[in-house]
Amino acid sequence: MNHETQSIQENELHAYVDGQLDAALQDEVSAYLAAHPDTAARVQTYRQQNEMLHALFDPIASEPIPLSMHPAARRRTFMPLLRYAAVAAWMVMGGAVGWMLHDSADNAQPAYLASLPQQAAIAHVVYTPEVLHPVEVGADQEAHLVKWLSKRLDAKVRAPQLASVGYQLVGGRLLPGTDGPAAQFMYQDAQGQRLTLYVRAHIQDHHETAFRFEQEGKVGVFYWVDGPLGYAMTGELSKPELLRVANTVYHQLNP
Amino acid sequence: MSQISALIEEQIPRLRRYARALTGDSSRADDLVQDTLERAWGKLNLWRQGSDIRAWMFSIMHNLFINQIRQNPSAHVFVPLADEALEIPVRATQSDGLEMHDLMSAIHHLPHEFREVVLLVGLEQLRYEEVAQVLGVPIGTVMSRLSRGREKLRALMAGNASPALRRVK
Numbered sequence: 001m002n003h004e005t006q007s008i009q010e011n012e013l014h015a016y017v018d019g020q021l022d023a024a025l026q027d028e029v030s031a032y033l034a035a036h037p038d039t040a041a042r043v044q045t046y047r048q049q050n051e052m053l054h055a056l057f058d059p060i061a062s063e064p065i066p067l068s069m070h071p072a073a074r075r076r077t078f079m080p081l082l083r084y085a086a087v088a089a090w091m092v093m094g095g096a097v098g099w100m101l102h103d104s105a106d107n108a109q110p111a112y113l114a115s116l117p118q119q120a121a122i123a124h125v126v127y128t129p130e131v132l133h134p135v136e137v138g139a140d141q142e143a144h145l146v147k148w149l150s151k152r153l154d155a156k157v158r159a160p161q162l163a164s165v166g167y168q169l170v171g172g173r174l175l176p177g178t179d180g181p182a183a184q185f186m187y188q189d190a191q192g193q194r195l196t197l198y199v200r201a202h203i204q205d206h207h208e209t210a211f212r213f214e215q216e217g218k219v220g221v222f223y224w225v226d227g228p229l230g231y232a233m234t235g236e237l238s239k240p241e242l243l244r245v246a247n248t249v250y251h252q253l254n255p
Numbered sequence: 256m257s258q259i260s261a262l263i264e265e266q267i268p269r270l271r272r273y274a275r276a277l278t279g280d281s282s283r284a285d286d287l288v289q290d291t292l293e294r295a296w297g298k299l300n301l302w303r304q305g306s307d308i309r310a311w312m313f314s315i316m317h318n319l320f321i322n323q324i325r326q327n328p329s330a331h332v333f334v335p336l337a338d339e340a341l342e343i344p345v346r347a348t349q350s351d352g353l354e355m356h357d358l359m360s361a362i363h364h365l366p367h368e369f370r371e372v373v374l375l376v377g378l379e380q381l382r383y384e385e386v387a388q389v390l391g392v393p394i395g396t397v398m399s400r401l402s403r404g405r406e407k408l409r410a411l412m413a414g415n416a417s418p419a420l421r422r423v424k
Contacts, residue, residue, distance in 0.1 A: 011398045014405070018376055020383060046405050049412075050377040052358050057276045057378055061268035066285060069267055069292060208282065 008032045013039065017046045063210050064243075067251065113209070113230070115178050116223050120198035120232030121216035123175055123184050128194040135171030135186050145172050149183040153201045155228045159185050160197070160252040165245050167195055177201075195235035195242075197249060201228060211246060213239065222246035226253065263295060266312050269379060273313070276374050277320060279363045287323075291316040307385070314389040317371065324367060361411035369404030376401055 008029055015021035016029045033040040127134055137145040142159060150157045152174055159169055167187035175182045175198075182200040209225045220242045223232035231253075233246040270291060274284035294315050295302075302311050362370055375386045383401075387394040 010402050014376075014398065014401055015383075018380070018383075042409075045409050049358075049373070049405060049408055053276065053374065053378040056358060057272045060275045061272040063268075063271070065267050065271070069285075069289060210281075 008039075013043055014046070017043055017050065067247065113212075113223075113225065116198075116200060116230050116232050117212075117214035117216065117221040117234075119177055119182065119200070120196070120221050120223065120234045121214070121219045123182075123198055124196045124219055124221075124234040125217075127173070127184065127186065128196060134194075136173035138171040139169040141171075142169065149174060149199075152181045153183055153199065153229070155201050157183055157199055157229070158253060160249045162187050162195075162245060162248060165248050166190065167245070170194070193235070193237075195233065195237070195245060198232040198234060200230045200232075211243070211250075213243075224250065226250070259299065262308050263292065263312070266309055267292070269309070270312060270316060273374060273379055274316065276362065276378055277367075277370065279359065287316060287319060290319050294319065310381070310385045310388050313375070313379070313381070314391070317389055317391075320367075320371075357412055358408075361408055364411055365404055365407055369400050369407060372397055372400040373404040373408060 012021060012025060012029055016026070021029060033043060137148065139145075146157060146159055149172060159172065161169070166189045168189075170186040170188050172183055172185040175184055177200045180201055182198060185197040185199070187195045187197070208227070211222050211224050214221045214223070218236050219234055220237060220239055221232050221234045222242055223230065224246075225231075231249065233242060233249055235242055235245070237245070267288065270288045271284065274287045274291075275281060278284045278287060291312060295312055298315070302308065362373070365373065371390060372386060375381045375389060376383070381389065383394055383397050386397045390397070
């Protein structure tokens with residue numbers, strides 16, 4: 001069969017683009033394209049389509065995988081201990097992937113979301129060193145605290161229980177945010193290490209975003225939007241540890 | 256069991272990537288992945304040990320997707336760009352966000368038969384034979400859908416790009 005220059009098939013052009021062409025035909029197609037600039041331009045466009053698809057969607061393959069998709073989250077299979085280990089390993093992996101994604105994620109971030117981690121980090125560094133008045137309303141009045149903050153943020157705010165990851169609620173306070181009031185819940189572990197959960201009402205109609213991460217100096221922030229509220233889990237922890245806490249918060253708020 | 260579990264797990268990132276490209280909507284995409292995983296676990300006895308689990312799972316997803324379209328055709332005829340679609344992180348090297356936006360919108364103007372083939376080949380890099388297996392169609396059909404899909408995409412992008420190019424600051 002002599003392909004020469006006229007008998008290159010449409011299928012072979014696509015196979016050429018997709019790297020699925022027999023090695024024997026590779027040179028023939030290259031030669032054909034050199035002699036036919038219009039076809040070469042078309043082939044180039046198809047190639048660009050593939051590249052753009054990858055640029056657009058590859059980041060999704062690197063996102064932390066929702067916990068609900070993990071086999072350990074299925075009801076029947078694993079024993080509880082194994083399940084815990086599997087989920088923990090999963091979160092650590094998610095953290096590593098999230099870290100790699102960090103740079104690329106910044107580009108496409110809307111401004112209102114970008115301010116969330118900064119505000120949370122500032123509130124964190126201002127209030128966590130407080131010895132006498134770390135919070136306005138203590139954990140002993142939790143019901144009142146939650147009711148008050150829900151009223152001020154005009155949304156159902158909850159204080160997640162983080163005992164499973166070693167943190168107790170200290171209390172919370174109301175803060176000024178860029179677009180209105182915000183809330184801060186403070187937690188503390190047995191060593192006195194403090195974490196804060198910053199909650200802000202989101203005026204933009206935004207249903208949900210994936211977890212994002214920002215590092216502000218020593219302070220790491222995992223933040224996300226869920227329904228009418230934006231959340232930022234903030235602390236001076238390693239990224240996987242902080243992700244573990246953020247995941248706990250997320251799953252408690254979305255049982 | 257745990258080996259199979261690991262095998263299935265390995266497929267999740269790609270299934271999510273494909274589902275997002277296919278549906279253009281992150282929550283619908285993740286629902287589709289979730290359904291695919293549940294179906295895969297439920298039908299595990301139908302998977303032949305040693306055969307390509309990726310193609311098998313993509314075909315489960317394809318069937319679920321097609322069923323959704325049959326049940327609710329209007330939801331899939333035209334998918335408006337959700338806000339979050341614009342938020343998909345774009346690699347730093349790809350500075351032309353506008354072009355990406357056009358691609359996203361162009362993909363969702365493609366009839367789903369073409370969209371599936373263009374994505375399975377171009378994004379998921381499946382071999383043509385695998386695509387035929389996933390979609391349950393002859394390979395000739397795959398090739399013609401690929402060819403027509405890419406041409407449509409090119410035309411859509413060209414149509415979208417020209418007014419944008421004129422908008423010089």
